Amino acid sequence: MTAATAPHTIRALIAPDKFKGSLTAGEVADALAGGLRSAKGSAGFSAASGTVTGTVHCELLPLADGGDGSVDAAVASGFGRRSYTVAGPTGQPAQAGIAFDGVTAVVEVANTCGLGLLPGGKLQPLEASSRGFGEAFLFALSLNPARIILALGGSASTDGGMGMLTALGYRFRDRDGRQLYGSGRALAQIDSIERTALPELGDTELIVASDVHNPLRGPHGAPAVFGPQKGASAAEVAALDEGLGHFVAKLSEAGFREAAALAEHEGAGSAGGIGYACLLLGARQVSGADYFLDLLDFNTRKNTCDVVITGEGSIDEQTLAGKLPAAVARRSGGRPIIAVAGRSLLPRERWSEIALARVYTLAEYTDQDSSKDPELSAELLHRIGRDIGESLL
Numbered sequence: 009m010t011a012a013t014a015p016h017t018i019r020a021l022i023a024p025d026k027f028k029g030s031l032t033a034g035e036v037a038d039a040l041a042g043g044l045r046s047a048k049g050s051a052g053f054s055a056a057s058g059t060v061t062g063t064v065h066c067e068l069l070p071l072a073d074g075g076d077g078s079v080d081a082a083v084a085s086g087f088g089r090r091s092y093t094v095a096g097p098t099g100q101p102a103q104a105g106i107a108f109d110g111v112t113a114v115v116e117v118a119n120t121c122g123l124g125l126l127p128g129g130k131l132q133p134l135e136a137s138s139r140g141f142g143e144a145f146l147f148a149l150s151l152n153p154a155r156i157i158l159a160l161g162g163s164a165s166t167d168g169g170m171g172m173l174t175a176l177g178y179r180f181r182d183r184d185g186r187q188l189y190g191s192g193r194a195l196a197q198i199d200s201i202e203r204t205a206l207p208e209l210g211d212t213e214l215i216v217a218s219d220v221h222n223p224l225r226g227p228h229g230a231p232a233v234f235g236p237q238k239g240a241s242a243a244e245v246a247a248l249d250e251g252l253g254h255f256v257a258k259l260s261e262a263g264f265r266e267a268a269a270l271a272e273h274e275g276a277g278s279a280g281g282i283g284y285a286c287l288l289l290g291a292r293q294v295s296g297a298d299y300f301l302d303l304l305d306f307n308t309r310k311n312t313c314d315v316v317i318t319g320e321g322s323i324d325e326q327t328l329a330g331k332l333p334a335a336v337a338r339r340s341g342g343r344p345i346i347a348v349a350g351r352s353l354l355p356r357e358r359w360s361e362i363a364l365a366r367v368y369t370l371a372e373y374t375d376q377d378s379s380k381d382p383e384l385s386a387e388l389l390h391r392i393g394r395d396i397g398e399s400l401l
């Protein structure tokens with residue numbers, strides 16, 4: 009007869025980012041928690057033969073890094089949500105949400121002009137615009153906040169923020185004097201720029217929360233690195249890069265003294281160059297991952313857990329460069345960090361570079377492509393959660 013071991017409790021903090029294109033951060037956390045609680049050996053496991061060796065307590069903390077889910081993360085931390093209709097990435101109305109707590113407003117690119125809002129999911133690398141983000145920005149300004157968090161990422165456009173600036177009252181005209189709407193394609197057609205009816209920014213502090221450090225143009229710029237995921241062919245990437253060059257030259261001509269220098273600035277290439285336009289307006293840049301981890305009080309919440317489970321759609325070089333799982337791992341104070349992802353492009357010997365104890369991927373659990381299949385993804389995450397639970401008990 010073996011001596012019975014006293015049941016113990018494992019406290020897991022489930023703190024993932026979204027899996028872009030398939031699941032929100034909240035859905036990822038829910039599916040993992042369901043799996044962990046059903047692990048064989050846990051008090052939640054109901055099979056007749058189950059011996060209870062412990063309990064898994066899950067604390068759910070869906071996160072964001074400036075991309076999709078940033079407004080949701082602010083709302084989860086106690087902000088109110090305000091709904092507002094904006095022009096989506098191709099001009100069709102989109103119901104956007106901003107978060108506001110009376111002092112700070114959070115405005116998000118992904119829920120105003122993001123990839124997920126393209127009609128029929130059809131990518132529009134040249135036509136998509138950041139105008140809707142500008143409209144939400146204006147709405148946030150009308151609430152008189154002390155500061156606005158401009159959450160950048162997940163955009164459908166590569167327009168250098170031209171659409172956003174148009175919504176804020178800048179007028180871009182072609183050589184025949186026709187007003188341009190603001191899109192990647194329109195960048196090359198700009199002949200003149202006027203500043204008209206600009207909103208009063210007053211003392212409002214503008215903060216860009218983004219987790220990419222790319223400059224506006226060049227081999228590491230917005231078109232080259234993020235254009236292909238928005239559907240741009242090699243020729244379109246080149247045209248967008250050239251268009252952005254023309255945009256910068258025209259802004260310099262129109263009296264923006266910093267226009268050329270800011271194009272080189274780290275983060276100018278976030279959200280198809282909306283980062284650049286925000287910097288032109290005087291915004292300060294912070295790490296999106298760190299901003300939202302602070303807002304959701306991660307440092308305190310991690311203190312009461314034994315293990316942290318984080319993740320994102322794709323674990324890759326960008327993750328190592330400081331995306332959300334890396335920021336979570338950096339703050340976890342020596343607790344074991346398990347990452348879960350749709351796919352991982354990193355060999356296991358590189359996990360330790362950001363202190364990941366283990367990486368689970370959906371790709372290891374199926375032969376099918378789960379990247380566009382939320383139901384399958386949630387089911388696989390449930391299985392992974394169960395396996396993680398069983399490995400911990």
Ligand SMILES: Nc1ncnc2c1ncn2[C@@H]1O[C@H](COP(=O)(O)OP(=O)(O)O)[C@@H](O)[C@H]1O
Nearest residue numbers: 026027028030320321322350351370378379385
């Ligand atoms: N359910 C899934 N199954 C497999 N791969 C996924 C899944 N969801 C997302 N991915 C992969 O992750 C990529 C998005 O990466 P992610 O880390 O979520 O976003 P980003 O890099 O923009 O922050 C997708 O293009 C896809 O390759």
Ligand SMILES: O=C(O)[C@@H](CO)OP(=O)(O)O
Nearest residue numbers: 161162163234278279280
């Ligand atoms: O919107 C984009 O162009 C990119 C970079 O900001 O976003 P993500 O990192 O979500 O792919």
